Each structure stands twice: as structure tokens, then as C-alpha cells.
Amino acid sequence: MEEMQQAGFTKEQIEQVISIKVNVREANKKWTEEELRQLDANLRASWRSMVQALARGDVETASAFFERDMRDIHRMLLAATPHQQRKLLLEALEDIRLLGVKGSNLAEYRVNIPQARTIYTYRGELVFIRNDEGVWEIKSF
Secondary structure, eight states: OHHHHHTTOOHHHHHHHHHHHHHHHHTTOOOOHHHHHHHHHHHHHHHHHHHHHHHTTOHHHHHTTBOGGGHHHHHHHHHHSOHHHHHHHHHHTTOEEEEEEETTTEEEEEEEEEOSSTTOEEEEEEEEEEOTTSOEEEEEO
16 A cells, blocks of 8 residues: 555555455455355344344434445435334334355345335335445445
């Protein structure tokens, strides 16, 4: 990194190179069963923390679990969700199942999301990504 700074690279350029190296190096990561169990436990804990913040009505904390570039959008969406819909959503959000992990930077889950009519349930994907600092964030659900 020091050599790159001396060569005149900007901080942003250096961060991009580091990010590319991390992504390429770990794109084909093979997970052991123990690593998958630990990752699953950590991501479930993160998900539960987001759901608990949402249950308290703490939209600011809940939105902090989302991908940095999308936090403002998720903050607005969560804040705009009516209380009754949020209550239905919270009842189902605990039920997530790991579908798979791609490389070392993306994990996909199945999540049940109730629709306005209680007889219907939408089974969607919950996607976590690992950012450049190594922190897992919610990309989408």
C-alpha cells in the first residue's frame, strides 16, 4: 500500500485494488462444515439484531445492517411501513434458512415474508454480502 501511495495512486484507487484482490482471491473459496456453521450463526445473529431493532421501532439501527450504499433507501422503506404490516413482517422474519454461500463474499438465505393476506406467504431471498472491510451486510430481502 505504501508503495502505491508513493507511486501516486489515490486512496480510492488503492482501496479498489485491495477490493479486487480480495474478491478474486476468495471468489472460489471452499467452506468447511464448521466454517459454514459459524458463518450461519453470525449472519443469523446479525439478522436477529436487525429484526429486534425494527421491533423496537428503531429504524435507524435496523437500517445500519443494510449495505452501505442502500441504507438511506431501506431507512425510508422501513420508516414508511405501516405498524400493522411491520408487525406481520416481524412475526415471520425469524424463519430464515441458508441456501448457499458463493465464494467468501455472498450468502443467500430463504426468508418467509407474509403478504397483506395472511393465507399467502412470499418466500424470498435474503442476501448478505461482505463489504471491503470484511463486514457482512444485508444486500436485499
